Amino acid sequence: MPNLPHVRLRYKLLVLLPWALFLTLLVLILHDLMHIWLDVQLVSSETSSFIRIITASGxxxxxxxxxxxTxxxxxxxxxPLLGQGLIPAQKTIISEKLASAIQNNLINAQLIQEYVLSSASLDHVVSKIEEQLDHLTNDPDFKEAVYTHITHGLKSYLSDTRLRDEFAERILTEMAESMPLPSVERVAFTTYLRFRRDEARSILNRTIAQLPDTLYGQRNQFDNLLENFPSLIAQNRDILKHHLGEALNSFISGIDVKSIIVKNLNSYDENRLEYLIKSSTMDQLNYIKYLGAILGVLGGLFIWNPLVATAIIGSLAAVLLLFDHILAQSK
Structure with missing residues (x-):
């Protein structure tokens, strides 16, 4: 119910109407009984008949x-005899229809894509990524975790002796070939390798094996590299937005909004589904109930005297429309 004084007052008046009609009809019944048993008549038969028609119709x-x-x-x-309420009986069909209506008119994968992939939304996401990366790369615990992970990875990679031997052999070959010809250094180095190549390879093998621990010991030298990573992201924002957009587009395209809605609605039991519908429409349904009483009263007037009823209803309608127009113009 809207939280407006005039709306609440109007609603309270409508709530009172059925009770007023019921009490009036009850009084008439008592009046008729008094007339039958005690031969007492407080109002004329014509008046009693008029009120009875109005109250009963209402x-x-x-x-x-x-x-x-209900x-x-x-x-x-x-x-067995009363059957089942329309909404509980047709829950599956209602879920399908409601889900289709929501998907076709309110929200679907395409609308989500248009919203999420809009430039402003992606810029906001990228800004948040940069902000969180900046916090992350300046976190000492995170840095330590990164360096430890890299160290363990290198140790695992270089744990193969044959691989280290290949690296050592390649280094020795590159060193020899990098020395200028002719030179004393190259002659001396190649002579050394001719007689002590295995020893040189073994020294390099051990050095390569110790490389992860050596790098870990110098890990603070790499702090700037890690801390500058967010700025690298900022410099390549357009590339990040492009790939992020493609990833989100691929993800959102796979979302079946209708299936999600149907699944959730079908998971509701009858009482919860009833509460869901009533919580959003009960005010309007209550208005329909109480307006039924008003229409019944108007129908009773037609039964009593069509011409008089037409005049009364026409006058009331004209006054109502006039006041509605005045109130609408005053806003």
């Missing part, structure tokens, strides 16, 4: 709408 209008709205939800379980 109550019939209210009760008709009340029963119709039958939407009750009985929640199928009964």
């Amino acid at each position: 109550l019939i209008g209210f009760l008709t709408n009340w029963i119709a709205i 039958m939407l939800f009750k009985p929640s379980e199928k009964r």
Whole structure:
């Protein structure tokens, strides 16, 4: 119910109407009993008949709408004679229709893509990535974890003796070939390798094996490299946005919004589904119930005297439309 004083007042007046009709009809019944048993008549038969028609018609209008709205939800379980409420009985169909309506008109993968992949949204995401990376790369614990992980990875990679021998052999060959010809250094080095190549390879092998620990010991020298990573991301923002957009597009394209909605709705039991619908529409449904009483009263007027009823209803409609127009213009 909207939290407005005039709306609350109007609603309270509508709530009182069925009770007023019921009490009036009850008084008339007591009056008729008094007339039968005690031969006492407080109002004329014509007046009594008029009031009876109005009150009975109003109550019939209210009760008709009340029963119709109640039958939407009750009985929640199928009964032998009473059957089952429309919404519980058609829960699967309603879920499908509601999901289709939401997907076609409110939200679907394409709309999500358009929103998420808009330039502003991606810029915001990239900015958040840069911000979090900046915090992360300046975190001492994270740095230590990175260096430890790299050290363990290098140790694992260089644990193969044959691989280290290949590296050592390549280094020796590159060293020899890099020395200028002719030169004393190259002659001396190649002579050394001719007689002590295995020893040189073994020395390099051990040095390569110790390389991970050596790098770990000098890990603080790499802090600037790690801390500058966010700025590298910022310099390549367009590339990051492009790849991020493609990744999000691929992910969102696989989202079946309808299936998600149907699955969630079907997971609701009858009581929860009833609560879900009532929580969003009960105010309107209550208005329908109480307006049924008003329409019933107007119908009773037609039964009593069509010409007079037409004049009264026409006048009321004109006044209502006039006030509605005045209030609308005053906003």
